[in-house]
Amino acid sequence: MDDIRFEQIARVDAQGKACGTTAYMSDLSFPGMLYAWFVRSKYPHALIKSVDVSKAMVLDGVVTVLTAADVTGFNGFGIVNPDMPVICGDKVRYMGDTVALVAATTERIAEQAAALVDVDYEVLPVVDDPIEALKPDAPKVHDKGNVCLHTLITKGDVEQGLREADVVIEHEYRTPRQAHTPLETESGVAVPEADGSLSMYAGSQYAFRDQLQLARILGMNPRMIRVYSNPVGGGFGSKDELTIQGGIALLAMKTGKPVKVFLSREESLVSGWKRHPFIIRMRTGFKSDGTMLANDVTCYEDKGAYSSLGGPILNLALEHASSLYRVPNTRHEGWAVFTNNGVCGAMRGFGVPQVLFALESNMHEAAEKLGLDPVTIRRKNVLHQGEVSPIGHTLRTGVSMDLVLDAIEKSNLWQHREEYKKTDKPWLRRGVALALAPQGAGLGLGIPDYAGAYIDLDRDGNFTLRIGLVEYGQGTHTGFTQMAAGLLHVHPSRVRIVAGQTEGSVDAGPATASRSTYTASNAIAAAFRDFGVKVAGALDAKYHTGADAVCEAKDGGMTTPAGFRTYEELAQEFSQESPLRGEGYFVWPTADREIPGAAGLPHWIYSFAAQAALVEVNTLTGETHLLKVATALDTGHTVNPQQVEGQIDGGVAQGEGFALFEDTLIAKGQVRTKNFSTYIIPTVQDVPEHEYIILENPEGTSALGVRGIGEVVMVPVIPAVALAIHDATGVWVRHLPATPERVYRLLHPDVQ
Amino acid sequence: MNVKIKLFQDYKQYHDTPEYELELPAGTTAGEIVRQLGIKGAELAYLILILKGKRVYDEYVLQDGDELVFAAPIGGG
Incomplete structure (x- = not known):
């Protein structure tokens, strides 16, 4: 299936949404x-x-x-x-x-x-701070106490690693309750x-x-x-x-x-659900040449009142707390703690944006202290396929840390950053910085991760693709249609999709965890293979052509032992009473070893992106504008370039909100930001110019070579913005969002 | 016939080991294994049975060599 071609079409849901005729549930x-x-x-x-x-x-x-x-x-x-x-x-x-x-x-x-x-x-009494909530005399949110989950993952000897380090960067970071x-x-x-x-x-x-x-x-x-x-x-x-x-x-x-x-x-x-705010204490040790020796991380996740997915989110954060860098000694500890601060659950990135803001910041500061280029220090430490991760599992497939790093280094923004940083007003300062992220895809070890798909040949010779995965803006149903059409050698307009519902569809797991595109590629490919078997079986039953005969898709039909048949001809013969159906099922591969005490870890497949950000800071007000972002992204095999760019646009905007604007403020359990007048999100006036660099390093375990990219595109931009503010002004932002008030106080610490 | 049972998450508590094999008479259904394990209440309501990536239900008649997965549809990142 290496030669599959994805016919480019407009989104299958575009017309109804653009014209306002789509009936949402609220309609x-x-x-x-x-x-x-x-x-x-x-x-x-x-x-x-x-x-x-x-x-x-x-x-x-x-x-x-x-x-x-x-x-x-x-x-x-x-x-x-x-x-x-x-x-x-x-x-x-x-x-x-x-x-x-x-x-x-x-x-x-x-x-x-x-x-x-x-x-x-x-x-x-209200408990509204996760560290306070861990104290023995804290008010108990639940009878069993305030600890939702505690996880500790260790490798090597972190204290010895830190002692051997030439530079140790140690800071506390705080991240917002993003809505x-x-x-x-x-x-x-x-x-x-x-x-x-x-x-x-x-x-x-x-x-x-x-x-x-x-x-x-x-x-x-x-x-x-x-x-x-x-x-x-x-x-x-x-x-x-x-x-x-x-x-x-x-x-x-x-x-x-x-x-x-x-x-x-x-x-x-x-x-409603929110992103978990994290308090992250991180000590990272480096040799003088930039080699990472140790990373000691403690995360406090403000769970809010109920569990939902707080445990898996904490664990995914801990999996990524040293990224996919070569760190021989690690100690990743986390506490998911109940408080009366609303409720927190799944959100794009699932704990990874929080910890990588801290890690990439420590990395950048180490580079500066050691006189190293920010690309050089990362290149020295990135892992490759076959190496062992910071939490101890072997990376068996498709590791692209180096590829996206190389690509972002060659980006127009990075290559010409000194020109971009020029301003004509002395109170405006511009800075450029970059960061790098992997994002675990799929549900991880210990959680069965499976999917099914059906391809039905309908009475008229067109097809219905049935798959449970929900479309909620990612463009996946367009991509799934393109996949099925590509395999069947028909135009995508001949494939109707029934998905995102229990009726007439088939369970394919949740639309989360950057898993939809990859999962669907394998389930749909399996259904397509089965469809060929069903065609052979139907022909054999009628013409005795051999049940094991191979039927291959070609030019709107199939080559069969009974000769070439168009899909209309096949439908006329075999789909009049009920559709000829190909059924496909897929189970995700899992990592080579469990991480004791950390359900859902580790992951087998990751997404990879590197991003560079150009910001402009008004040193008189602290106001920061994100002017330009370059994204280097490994898609594996791009199904739909327009959707990939759309995901980058949206991801960068959501990362920009995390970095500069968004935080649900809660005081003594009372939400203070109840509408868009006080809860500020980026508008079209705030989103930056984009530079897209799409890399294709086919994922070997996908039948179509594809990877999920929906989450990772919002991750590196967050530390990149914080570090670009440092590049512009010299101050280190360790508490996000970097609101004008926060940046102003960092710039003018003596002003009351 | 021989069937392998794999228990995940909270369902591990229903057997000494999370994976085990059973010798069963032909015609045994998945639902009979659920009842043998004694899964009840909210855990029964949230149980899914998976066979090679396919959801199956209580009435599924087990086949020799099947690997039947017991899990809750929890997510991850």
Whole structure:
């Protein structure tokens, strides 16, 4: 399949989205539909003494009000540990907790009824700092304590390595509570069907897992629940975990009517998932020639109130805490700690942006102290295929650290950085810096990572590709269509895709972890191979041509032992009663050794990117602008160049937000940044000029040579921006985002 | 017939070893193994069964040489 050609097309979802005709879940309406309102907690930490819904129930237009006692199945959800109540019964742990659910004939009545729900609280002290939360006398968020997960990974002797080092860089770094801010907030409609089943229409990242989580909550057979996750108005990880689905499902089953909810931006920012803020203490030792000798890392992850994916995120951060550099002595320790600071879960990068901000900063400072070029020190330490990682597993496939580093060194921005740094105003300073990142792809060792796909030859000779993976902006369904079309030797317009839903699709795992493109490449290729076998079998049954005969795709049909047949001819013969179906399944390869005590580690495949950033700092105000970014990215084998550039554009913007603007401010458990007036995200006026450098180092374990790139494109730009501020001004930014206030105080430490 | 069972995550607690083999009579279903292990409650509700990358369900009739994976659909990064 090395010669596969991906026909370039516009996005398969472009027309509907560009013309506004695509019906998102928040656009849906059903006859007799009710509207839900989630009654949220009044306090970030409190015991619930009683809940009185009597006044709300009698309000005209209210159909039902549910409390914890009304949950028909298990009152909890969570991808790893179901410790988040759908409706809290005895305790609230953050301001977004739900204490009751209202269904009414209008949204306005539901809101009014929610205000009539009378909850008697016993307020508890708030714990809002992960390090404080680890102290024995800290208020306990959960009865079992505040430690969600503790992981320690060691290799060699880190103290000995640090003693032998000529330079040791030691700092504490802090990262923001970034919000995902998809255009479409959490929303959906739950529809009870006449046969007692439920249809759930809600944007999410894994319909088949939502189905099981909902079955657990409702106490229903999962096969009585259909989940439609597409289309999604953006996710970035915020819709990986359940959001509103459990609540509206309970209301729909109770009332027997469709129930809809569409959160306001304020409610989304208070109750929704966020990126985990990290406090990172890092000591990194180098020899005088730049060789890394040791890295000692301690991470404190502010988990917020519930587990969700905080454990795997901490572990992935620890896997990447020394990047894929050659470090003989490492100690990576992490604590995921419960607090009353909202809830944190999956977000693009999954812990890697946090730790690589720290590591790349230490690396840059060491280079400066040792008089080395920032490229030279990285080149000295990057690992290659066959070498052992900083956490002890062998890198068996496709390591491109050196390739992306070489490419970024040759970029226009880096080569001409001194020219780019010139300004004509003395208070404006410009700087350029670069950074490098791997990003583990897939779910990692110890978590079964699998996928299926079907290729159906329809009655008219066209095809339907069925695969569970959700599209939430990445462009994957376009890419999957191109893959199937390329394998079948047809134009992509002849391939229809059914995906992102439990009905008529097949489980292919979650759309997370930079896994969709790679996973689909192998599942679709397997389905294509099986399709050829099915064609041979069908011909043999009719013409006795031999069941083992090889059928190969060519020019809109297949060469077969019965001669060349177009797909229309094959369909006429074999797909009239039911489609001729190729089924393909794929299981990810796993790394060569487990990391004791670190579930999900290590990874087998990584994505790789290097980025250089040009910033301009106003030294009078501290305001920083990101002017230009160069990205060197290994795609393996590019399926769709336009989508790759789109991912880079979006990733750089999200990395820019992390580095310069975005942070959900929470004080004593109360969210202070409840809308885009105070929670600042980059706009089109802020995004930089881009220089794209696309490398193709085919991934050997993908049938089509492809890699996932959705996360890594936002990672190196973060340290690159922080280090470019240093290049411009001389100050080191160790607490992100680098807001004007922070940069100003670094520039003018004596000003009160 | 011989079937290999592989237990992941919380399902490891249901057997002394996370991987083991069973000699089973023909016609044994995946659901019978689930019941033999005694998986109940929320853990049963969140259980998926996987065979060579394919989700199978309780009624699946096991075949000689099958490797049946018990797991929860948790994610990772």
